[in-house]
Amino acid sequence: xxxxxxxxxxxxxxxxxxxxxxxxxxxxxxxxxxxxxxxxxxxxxxxxxxxxxxxxxxxxxxxxxx
Numbered sequence: 001x002x003x004x005x006x007x008x009x010x011x012x013x014x015x016x017x018x019x020x021x022x023x024x025x026x027x028x029x030x031x032x033x034x035x036x037x038x039x040x041x042x043x044x045x046x047x048x049x050x051x052x053x054x055x056x057x058x059x060x061x062x063x064x065x066x
Contacts, residue, residue, distance in 0.1 A: 006060040017059045024057030
């Protein structure tokens with residue numbers, strides 16, 4: 001099961017959310033390896049800290065329930 005991705009309260013496809021995150025990461029000098037790690041962690045139930053970081057680009061991630 002995959003997570004869900006939101007722009008404000010509008011659900012968006014994962015690909016759109018990822019594009020936004022990686023564009024934001026590039027504009028904010030976040031190393032690509034770090035950006036990938038944060039993105040992957042944010043999609044896990046344990047990734048609350050990473051979800052907070054990713055939220056900086058305006059995307060809210062709701063991970064799958066276990």
